[in-house]
Amino acid sequence: MDRKASLTGLFVLMCASVMTFTAIVSALVVRRGLGHDFQAMPLPWILWPNTAMLLLSSVLLDLARRQLRRNHRISFNWLWGAGTLLGAGFLAGQIVAWRQLGEAGVYLASNASHSFFYVLTWTHAAHAAGGLLALLFVAWKAFRFELGPSRRTAVEVSTFFWHFLDVLWLFLMLIIHHYAA
Amino acid sequence: MTVFSRDHRVIGRQYFYLSLVAVLAGTVLSLVMRFHLVNPDAYGITPELYLSLMTMHGTIMVFFVLTTAPQNAFGNLILPRQIGAERMAFPTLNMLSFWTTVLSLVVMSAAFLAQGGGPLSGWTAYPPLSAVGAIAGPGQGMGQTLWLVSIAIFCLASVMSAMNFIATVIDFRTVELMAMPLTCWNWFVTAILMLLAFSVLLPACMLLLLDRVGGTSFFLPAGLLVGDQLLTAKSGGSPLLWQHLFWFFGHPEVYIAILPGMGIVSHVLSVYSKRPVFGYKAMVYSSIAIAVLGLLVWGHHMFISGINPYSTMAFSVLTMAIGVPSAVKTFNWILTLWGGQIMFAPAMLFALGFVSMFVTGGMTGLFLAQPILDQYFHDTYFVVAHFHIIMAVAAIFGIFAATYHWAPEVLGAAMHAGLGKWHFYLTFIGCYAIFLPMHFVGIAGNPRRYSDFTTFQFLAPLMPIHRWITWSAYATAGAQMLFLLNMVMTWRKKKQ
Numbered sequence: 001m002d003r004k005a006s007l008t009g010l011f012v013l014m015c016a017s018v019m020t021f022t023a024i025v026s027a028l029v030v031r032r033g034l035g036h037d038f039q040a041m042p043l044p045w046i047l048w049p050n051t052a053m054l055l056l057s058s059v060l061l062d063l064a065r066r067q068l069r070r071n072h073r074i075s076f077n078w079l080w081g082a083g084t085l086l087g088a089g090f091l092a093g094q095i096v097a098w099r100q101l102g103e104a105g106v107y108l109a110s111n112a113s114h115s116f117f118y119v120l121t122w123t124h125a126a127h128a129a130g131g132l133l134a135l136l137f138v139a140w141k142a143f144r145f146e147l148g149p150s151r152r153t154a155v156e157v158s159t160f161f162w163h164f165l166d167v168l169w170l171f172l173m174l175i176i177h178h179y180a181a
Numbered sequence: 182m183t184v185f186s187r188d189h190r191v192i193g194r195q196y197f198y199l200s201l202v203a204v205l206a207g208t209v210l211s212l213v214m215r216f217h218l219v220n221p222d223a224y225g226i227t228p229e230l231y232l233s234l235m236t237m238h239g240t241i242m243v244f245f246v247l248t249t250a251p252q253n254a255f256g257n258l259i260l261p262r263q264i265g266a267e268r269m270a271f272p273t274l275n276m277l278s279f280w281t282t283v284l285s286l287v288v289m290s291a292a293f294l295a296q297g298g299g300p301l302s303g304w305t306a307y308p309p310l311s312a313v314g315a316i317a318g319p320g321q322g323m324g325q326t327l328w329l330v331s332i333a334i335f336c337l338a339s340v341m342s343a344m345n346f347i348a349t350v351i352d353f354r355t356v357e358l359m360a361m362p363l364t365c366w367n368w369f370v371t372a373i374l375m376l377l378a379f380s381v382l383l384p385a386c387m388l389l390l391l392d393r394v395g396g397t398s399f400f401l402p403a404g405l406l407v408g409d410q411l412l413t414a415k416s417g418g419s420p421l422l423w424q425h426l427f428w429f430f431g432h433p434e435v436y437i438a439i440l441p442g443m444g445i446v447s448h449v450l451s452v453y454s455k456r457p458v459f460g461y462k463a464m465v466y467s468s469i470a471i472a473v474l475g476l477l478v479w480g481h482h483m484f485i486s487g488i489n490p491y492s493t494m495a496f497s498v499l500t501m502a503i504g505v506p507s508a509v510k511t512f513n514w515i516l517t518l519w520g521g522q523i524m525f526a527p528a529m530l531f532a533l534g535f536v537s538m539f540v541t542g543g544m545t546g547l548f549l550a551q552p553i554l555d556q557y558f559h560d561t562y563f564v565v566a567h568f569h570i571i572m573a574v575a576a577i578f579g580i581f582a583a584t585y586h587w588a589p590e591v592l593g594a595a596m597h598a599g600l601g602k603w604h605f606y607l608t609f610i611g612c613y614a615i616f617l618p619m620h621f622v623g624i625a626g627n628p629r630r631y632s633d634f635t636t637f638q639f640l641a642p643l644m645p646i647h648r649w650i651t652w653s654a655y656a657t658a659g660a661q662m663l664f665l666l667n668m669v670m671t672w673r674k675k676k677q
Binding site: 002004005008009012013015016017019020022023024027030031034035036037108109112115119123 | 270271274340343344345347348349351352353376377379380381383384385387388391395396397398399403414416417418419422425426429
């Protein structure tokens with residue numbers, strides 16, 4: 001895997017994702033300004049522990065990345081495994097959040113604010129699912145001890161992408177809180 | 182040649198042949214449309230079928246020919262070698278990007294054949310009619326849904342391709358950026374535009390799809406009466422929102438189609454006049470300027486959609502500003518030729534044809550950029566003539582120039598020059614014969630997207646011109662047989 005090109009590719013991919021989310025958020029701002037039909041929606045409580053889980057997974061993955069640079073492969077594996085597990089936990093938590101909303105009568109089509117909540121969180125979850133696949137790929141390589149200080153491109157690319165998902169999620173929480181909740 | 186090859190040269194050829202299939206299909210569709218316009222009672226082509234043919238023609242040509250061939254086919258074939266790279270940055274992603282494009286074309290074909298009729302909202306798919314589903318009439322059911330799915334898949338393929346081009350140029354080149362051939366510069370700038378534009382079209386398609394199948398109202402206002410049904414479940418959405426999102430992609434798309442052609446033409450003009458490109462730096466900066474301005478002018482497609490008059494003025498000024506870097510390019514092309522030892526090979530002729538089409542199409546762009554003139558010209562054949570010349574014909578001439586010039590790369594041997602020249606002269610005259618008269622019928626007020634002009638008294642005097650256009654289209658399509666024949670001859674030569 002070419003290291004420089006992989007990092008460039010990641011940056012380019014993040015630009016594309018930023019454009020995608022900017023488009024949806026702009027649509028939200030315009031739609032809210034035009035429609036006068038936005039209803040406030042209850043935010044499921046699980047979003048808060050979920051946010052904490054995502055941030056913590058990012059911290060663990062980054063600690064793991066640093067351990068690998070020092071060639072501490074065993075502690076890398078433990079930290080990476082825990083980070084990946086928490087990442088999967090975040091996605092599972094998102095599914096619980098959607099179910100909680102469904103039980104509260106908040107559906108995709110029930111109001112424009114609900115529609116945007118689902119679209120934004122689905123799009124983020126699609127990104128997180130892709131990120132999780134990358135984390136699992138690295139985990140698979142890690143547990144076969146195929147990674148090391150000179151073979152860490154996949155580790156760095158997936159960690160940075162996961163950090164990007166954190167920032168994106170915090171931004172979305174802010175937007176949802178401001179416009180939908 | 183393996184089917185799922187990761188070799189950029191094989192992938193480049195695969196893209197080329199995919200575009201060839203698409204351009205043949207798109208041309209046949211346009212010929213059926215032109216036939217119907219002058220023989221509206223023959224073969225029972227309904228207005229819905231006509232609109233469906235038009236939608237498929239536009240979609241196939243814009244996405245699977247103009248976006249695919251100049252950038253992905255020739256970019257893959259030529260770019261790595263011109264920047265001194267052994268391969269593209271992500272070979273697997275490259276292969277995936279090609280096969281995702283194939284999948285998109287398959288879904289698009291399914292859309293055309295879908296139960297309830299093929300999609301008929303045009304390549305712009307404006308809501309509300311494209312968003313309400315089958316109650317809007319034939320073709321608005323499964324056909325339109327599949328159309329959106331296909332375009333969403335195409336967006337993913339384009340983003341993958343753009344990632345590959347950008348990373349290859351940044352990390353795999355062995356030459357300085359300001360020493361990179363103009364072909365590569367334009368492929369690079371186009372890749373950036375593709376990345377920014379398609380990543381906005383993707384969520385737009387998603388939202389429209391949800392309006393159709395998920396019961397949302399992003400683009401659907403309250404109290405909408407479609408047919409004789411009042412849509413009570415929808416409220417508060419705005420069809421204009423789709424137009425903003427679509428044209429934020431749609432206008433850069435024009436430059437995605439033509440910028441690679443500009444690079445190819447700069448290269449070909451320089452080679453066949455034995456002169457270096459005049460004003461290299463100005464050419465690079467003008468490409469960047471065109472791309473930046475191209476991202477800021479989407480509103481000129483919405484002059485009569487009811488947007489704020491102050492914003493139309495801003496969009497108008499920015500649109501006309503694109504004339505400046507475009508003129509820089511044109512003057513530099515002419516000065517590249519100045520004093521050169523010009524060889525009129527087929528590639529050179531098509532490059533010169535490109536410059537001619539670019540100037541002609543660009544001039545009418547200045548008319549359409551004026552909001553007050555666009556009030557009149559909007560939705561007339563003047564617009565059809567303008568965008569076909571600047572976007573379609575010019576870009577296709579770029580593709581032809583590249584095919585003749587790099588035939589050994591694409592087909593395995595050089596093409597026959599004599600046939601190539603005949604192909605050029607007939608195509609050049611044919612394209613002007615088709616599209617120049619379209620300006621006049623447009624000025625006379627002939628609306629576009631109508632399937633039958635004979636029922637309108639004021640259009641009756643224009644029918645002879647339409648017959649001329651149709652016969653010119655037949656002849657120009659016939660002239661393309663020379664190109665196909667030349668390709669077959671080249672394959673046979675390669676085998677010998």
